[in-house]
Amino acid sequence: MYQQHVPITRSQQVAQNVHILEFQSEAIAAEAIPGQFLNIRPSRFYDPFLRRAYSIHRVMGDRLEIIYNVVGKGSALFAEAKVGETLDILGPLGTPFHLEGEFRRAVLVSGGVGIAPMPFLGDWLLKQGKQVANIYGARTAAMIADDGRLHNARYATDDGSLDFHGNVVGLLQQFLAEEGADGLRVFACGPNKMLMALGDFCQLRGIPLEVSLECQMACGIGICQGCPVEMATGDRKYTLVCTHGPNYDYNHIRLESIPAVH
Amino acid sequence: MTELQIRNARFKNPVLTASGTFGYGLECPDLFDVSQLGGVVTKSISRKPRDGNPPQRIAETSSGGMLNSIGLANVGVDVFLDQKLPALLQRKATVIVNIAASSVEEYCYVLERCEEHEGIAGYEINVSCPNVKDGGLSFGTNCPAVANITRELRGRTDRFLSMKLTPNVASIGEFARACEAEGADAVSCVNTFIGMDIDVGTRRPKIATITGGYSGPAILPMALAKVYEVRKAVKIPIIGIGGIMTAEDAIKFLVVGASLVQLGTVLFVDPMAATTIPKGIEEYMQRNGFRHLTDLIGSLDVTMQPSLVAAGWS
Numbered sequence: 001m002y003q004q005h006v007p008i009t010r011s012q013q014v015a016q017n018v019h020i021l022e023f024q025s026e027a028i029a030a031e032a033i034p035g036q037f038l039n040i041r042p043s044r045f046y047d048p049f050l051r052r053a054y055s056i057h058r059v060m061g062d063r064l065e066i067i068y069n070v071v072g073k074g075s076a077l078f079a080e081a082k083v084g085e086t087l088d089i090l091g092p093l094g095t096p097f098h099l100e101g102e103f104r105r106a107v108l109v110s111g112g113v114g115i116a117p118m119p120f121l122g123d124w125l126l127k128q129g130k131q132v133a134n135i136y137g138a139r140t141a142a143m144i145a146d147d148g149r150l151h152n153a154r155y156a157t158d159d160g161s162l163d164f165h166g167n168v169v170g171l172l173q174q175f176l177a178e179e180g181a182d183g184l185r186v187f188a189c190g191p192n193k194m195l196m197a198l199g200d201f202c203q204l205r206g207i208p209l210e211v212s213l214e215c216q217m218a219c220g221i222g223i224c225q226g227c228p229v230e231m232a233t234g235d236r237k238y239t240l241v242c243t244h245g246p247n248y249d250y251n252h253i254r255l256e257s258i259p260a261v262h
Numbered sequence: 263m264t265e266l267q268i269r270n271a272r273f274k275n276p277v278l279t280a281s282g283t284f285g286y287g288l289e290c291p292d293l294f295d296v297s298q299l300g301g302v303v304t305k306s307i308s309r310k311p312r313d314g315n316p317p318q319r320i321a322e323t324s325s326g327g328m329l330n331s332i333g334l335a336n337v338g339v340d341v342f343l344d345q346k347l348p349a350l351l352q353r354k355a356t357v358i359v360n361i362a363a364s365s366v367e368e369y370c371y372v373l374e375r376c377e378e379h380e381g382i383a384g385y386e387i388n389v390s391c392p393n394v395k396d397g398g399l400s401f402g403t404n405c406p407a408v409a410n411i412t413r414e415l416r417g418r419t420d421r422f423l424s425m426k427l428t429p430n431v432a433s434i435g436e437f438a439r440a441c442e443a444e445g446a447d448a449v450s451c452v453n454t455f456i457g458m459d460i461d462v463g464t465r466r467p468k469i470a471t472i473t474g475g476y477s478g479p480a481i482l483p484m485a486l487a488k489v490y491e492v493r494k495a496v497k498i499p500i501i502g503i504g505g506i507m508t509a510e511d512a513i514k515f516l517v518v519g520a521s522l523v524q525l526g527t528v529l530f531v532d533p534m535a536a537t538t539i540p541k542g543i544e545e546y547m548q549r550n551g552f553r554h555l556t557d558l559i560g561s562l563d564v565t566m567q568p569s570l571v572a573a574g575w576s
Binding site: 001002003041046047048049050051088090215216217218219221222223224225226227228229230236237238243257258259 | 282289290293313314316317321322323325326330470478479480507529530533534
């Protein structure tokens with residue numbers, strides 16, 4: 001874990017309301033594992049005040065990328081940031097995706113900007129000799145951020161403007177009908193409603209599902225205790241998304257305990 | 263130059279981490295060495311483990327601050343003493359145990375359990391948590407109750423004892439006087455201000471408990487005024503807390519009369535502040551010819567402007 005002021009090396013809009021920031025940090029890039037996140041200070045002034053947590057999207061040598069929607073004051077400032085300026089970054093943070101255990105094939109299911117942790121995860125799994133497929137859903141084709149680097153991708157759009165007309169659960173069902181569920185593990189990130197629908201789907205079929213959660217945080221390192229999610233197992237009521245998460249076996253948590261993000 | 267002793271507690275420098283803002287002091291070992299802090303004030307410890315409040319527990323406010331309603335989530339005194347304390351002591355931290363309770367008996371129980379253990383530098387008593395019904399604020403806004411808790415705990419320890427006061431009272435000086443009279447070594451001023459925010463889209467509160475504790479740079483002037491009020495009310499040392507983001511902010515509390523300060527919300531935004539602020543204070547002292555911290559503490563100059571004196575202000 002480092003707190004560093006790192007130079008921005010690329011800032012680019014890649015789809016409708018979807019932006020990428022790339023920056024350089026040898027130390028953070030070397031330590032990062034898929035599913036981990038960075039907590040980035042949006043301003044050196046006090047408004048916006050708290051850091052913003054973003055999954056590590058890609059790691060290329062000493063460069064890291066985050067991907068984000070512009071939704072408020074903090075993300076608007078990131079979108080205005082220029083190459084050469086520096087960002088105050090804390091990371092890598094959080095418990096990575098759980099990659100141990102038996103599986104030959106991984107399906108990475110993303111909803112909207114839930115694509116965030118998937119390219120890094122896909123690259124990592126391919127290096128481990130796993131088969132990787134991406135299922136990536138968005139409201140419409142213009143919101144899909146894929147520059148061709150996404151491995152073995154299928155798309156689902158609510159309006160049918162690209163590939164599958166429907167949601168990612170429908171597309172996963174189609175995928176399974178074609179490819180079967182043998183030796184499969186699903187990794188998912190997206191709106192909680194999507195994760196819950198996916199959770200029901202996978203539970204019914206006995207497919208292991210690991211979810212990467214998004215929630216509001218302050219510190220990102222376990223000292224404020226501001227980001228609890230209820231546990232479905234074990235003797236503690238809550239787990240902290242920043243340190244025990246953000247990646248969980250779907251059956252270990254109660255997603256409905258997280259209030260809807262406005 | 264910046265070391266200080268209060269009763270039998272020695273502080274390497276005047277900068278401590280505030281309770282509830284630095285976990286158990288063990289969460290970010292990579293970032294800095296806790297032995298270099300003036301002290302670590304632990305998360306509030308209660309007799310039994312507490313789960314804390316449901317989400318949403320935190321919200322950023324547009325005014326340079328944040329609301330929290332954590333609800334005293336903690337591991338309980340047994341796990342604290344068995345696991346957290348030894349690890350903190352191994353890292354050579356100066357440990358101040360913060361205690362929260364819902365009865366006088368519980369405060370005494372937790373303190374007595376801690377008394378069985380070596381190495382604790384002292385206690386800070388949370389009589390001011392705004393976020394749980396039984397978490398102390400009912401004591402903290404009742405002066406005889408604060409006096410009683412202070413007296414009971416003073417009778418049970420020779421270690422450093424500071425009472426952490428709420429700013430959500432009409433006269434904080436009165437509470438500080440009660441603590442002084444009952445033998446407290448210091449008062450910690452202040453806990454969070456009660457605050458509230460809502461989302462106008464949903465018209466719902468931003469945190470689950472509707473109101474919560476308001477902290478961050480936005481509260482510094484209010485906290486400083488409370489420390490000034492307490493300084494005029496008592497002779498015992500004050501630990502200044504409230505919105506410190508920089509060394510300059512910390513110096514303001516020292517000048518007004520705090521002997522020590524605590525960093526809280528800043529640690530969520532800039533954890534390295536715990537090392538840069540003590541350095542900044544030392545540099546300020548060197549630049550301005552202060553040879554020891556005690557020369558800086560309470561050096562506030564309130565010489566009246568002649569025009570104000572003429573207008574009847576004094």
